[in-house]
Amino acid sequence: MANILIVDDSRTSRKILRSILESAGHTIVGEAANGEEGAKLFDELNPDLVTLDITMPVLDGIGALQKIKESHPNSKAIMVTAAGQKTKMVEAVKFGADEFIPKPFEPEKLVAIVEKIIG
Numbered sequence: 001m002a003n004i005l006i007v008d009d010s011r012t013s014r015k016i017l018r019s020i021l022e023s024a025g026h027t028i029v030g031e032a033a034n035g036e037e038g039a040k041l042f043d044e045l046n047p048d049l050v051t052l053d054i055t056m057p058v059l060d061g062i063g064a065l066q067k068i069k070e071s072h073p074n075s076k077a078i079m080v081t082a083a084g085q086k087t088k089m090v091e092a093v094k095f096g097a098d099e100f101i102p103k104p105f106e107p108e109k110l111v112a113i114v115e116k117i118i119g
């Protein structure tokens with residue numbers, strides 16, 4: 001079971017992610033609503049895994065991923081994507097994204113991806 005940080009500007013998305021992941025036995029150690037806050041919380045909480053929404057104000061998911069991977073090279077990150085974000089996904093791969101999960105969330109798929117990553 002993993003300690004997970006959720007970073008998403010949508011309160012609804014955070015709520016859904018929390019519910020799916022907690023139901024699968026994981027612990028949500030924190031939530032942030034933008035990439036800046038998310039990277040800062042990552043430093044404080046050192047979670048096993050972070051979910052990063054791509055589109056967020058202040059600092060987007062790509063920027064947060066870059067920051068987090070720079071200071072925590074062994075960190076694990078799942079990018080939360082929406083339709084039409086192929087270019088952003090390619091960019092995220094360059095910065096070390098471990099996996100992608102599209103919105104709307106499919107609970108079983110999400111849980112399987114998390115388990116694959118934390119193995």
Ligand SMILES: [Mg+2]
Nearest residue numbers: 009053055056
């Ligand atoms: Mg968003």
